[in-house]
Amino acid sequence: MKNEDKKSSRQHMPEQLPELRVRNFEEVPYGYSPEAAVKEAKRCLNCKKPGCMSGCPVQVNIPKFLSLIAKGDFAAAARTVKEKNALPAVTGRVCPQEIQCESGCILGKKGDPVAIGNLERFCADYERDNNLIELPEKASSTGKRVAVVGSGPSGLTVAGDLVRLGHDVVIFEALHKPGGVLFYGIPEFRLPKSIVEAEIDFLFRMGVEIELDSVIGNIRTVNELLTRDGFDAVFIGVGAGLPAFISVPGMNLSGIYSANEYLTRANLMKAYMFPEYDTPIVRGKNVAVFGAGNVAMDSARTAMRLGADRVRIVYRRSRDEMPARFAETHHAEEEGVEFFLLTAPTRFLGDEKARLTGIECLRMKLGEPDESGRRRPLPVEGSEFKMECDLAIIAVGAGANPLLPGSTEDLKTNKWGYIVADLQTGKTTKRGVWAGGDIVTGQATVILAMGAGRKASDSIHHYLTWGW
């Protein structure tokens, strides 16, 4: 009986101990062993109507890949996932499974759902680490050319889908490395860059081309891609890369970063390896991170690893409203990050050299729900207090960068600057141009960006075959 019990409980994911990992950048979870993976996959009840699949934005055939893992055919499992998801080693690590596939798992009603994310990660890692990756069949060349602007998850999905269908695909990326947020935003300890590189490399081996250092809007316009450069279609997946700041005095003191800057320095520029890499980064002792999403958790945990004595998440709502994945908040807490909830900054304080020295904050309480359905935070009169701080990171969201939309005629944007696109097809108001991912929805998730990419690639393929 005891044995039975063990068999049916969720396999634990082995991890680096918090006290060790807070000072290194290596990945936190080690991943399942093959034995643990088989055991975990066997927990699947093979429901007639799999709730897991309807929770997946790209409809991965979850029961099928789980049963292949249960049989020990890990590479086949990985290939099953890849039929619908070009970046399984990435999504296995960063998807919010608890509100997607795993939330639909029947086992979750009474106990723990099947660890679908961990298993997705396992089979993708297994396939890659054992050199079992096979290039799928490619349709014969159609002679059509597609330009993909931006190499985040949405753009990579479009590129992967269309190259398989026989179209020529060129990605244009502003930075010197492809991957979008996967490369510059999400830290090494959560998503190792070698894994991102390997998954992208798979696309290059399929024949996708890339031009790095190419800011579309500047080096070329979208119109020029369609006319001068002879592309038959353009997909725009430039993300929501405009950092938001907080409108309080002292925002431009030295020592206050946007999360984008902080994480870009740390991840893309590898400032955590300074001076081996040339880019410096402020190593704060008393750190405050504003916001409570994944970006905030990533920033807080990076600051810990860069030698902080104290890292605080400062959030104006309560724990229930925190948008981060469960695993991120949990890991951050284990690593000693403190949570100052129902707290908002009113002023950043600096010394004579305009370096940040402290923050004046205010306590908040929750009022009636606002447009977002979350209870609105209201200030508590006279509750001001000061906290010492030499590094502040602002992770309160991101907006649309106007650079590309602003340089493209006939491309409609909404009042926040996001590109208007049909949610079923990704078609924009401009003929021959599609858009998807964060630049359409605002900052969302990797898998939703990939889902948008999938819809756009279906529509682009249809267009290249049949017309607009």
Next chain:
Amino acid sequence: MYEVIRRDEIVPNIHLMVIKAPGVADKAKPGQFVIIMPDETGERVPFTISDWDREKGTISIFFLEVGISTAKMARIQSGGKLYSVAGPLGIPTSIDKLGTVILGGGCYGIGAIFPIARAMKEAGNRVISIIEARSAYLLYMEDSLKEFSDRLIVSTFDGSKGMKGSVQKVLTKLIDAGEKIDQSYFIGCTFMMMKCSNVTRSHKIKTLVALNPIMVDGTGMCGCCRVTVKGNTKFACVDGPEFDGHEVDWQELFARKSLYLKEEAMAYQTYR
């Protein structure tokens, strides 16, 4: 990788670099910049585009060796390679027929005012270029600037060539002598741009400066280069780099630029 066609130390510590970057050359306009990474472990550093040749697909920049990135670049020989060159970035200078235009340049700014002088001249303006250096042996670009300037006024701090003093001094003299100036434009070290803006402010002469804060991506994604102009936060990389010199919060810019002095010195010394 981008080929370095030519790298010359044209005067002590100031280098001219001609880079093969056909896409950038094709689109470059006066006032724009590129972000360069010398090698894979390097920083992303902005440089003003000083000239371009669309046929040959090349751009030219001038730089001073001041830290690790420029030290690395100063050691690249003609035929060598740069890891990354992205551009052209920033909003180009608006070129109109305005009348008399002053262009003041110091350090790398002597090279950086060149494309603006040329475009302003071609647009039918009367162009007065003023350049400064510590001493005569540090002056460069004089002939090129002369070609597109109605007047080129040279100044040196030690008086070894031209007028003794700086761009700011020459500017004050011109104004005192009754020169009617329709617009002025300054590029160089932050201190010089601030000083010159202070002079033109009291005379209500429209003044533009090309700000040079620290940047990372250069596309508006990180907000590292934020500056306060007329009380509003702007990103120099996408809202600039040109701003009204009379509205810039110079003290904030100085402070933000000096954030990494310690790290910069350490990286530079380790490298050397």
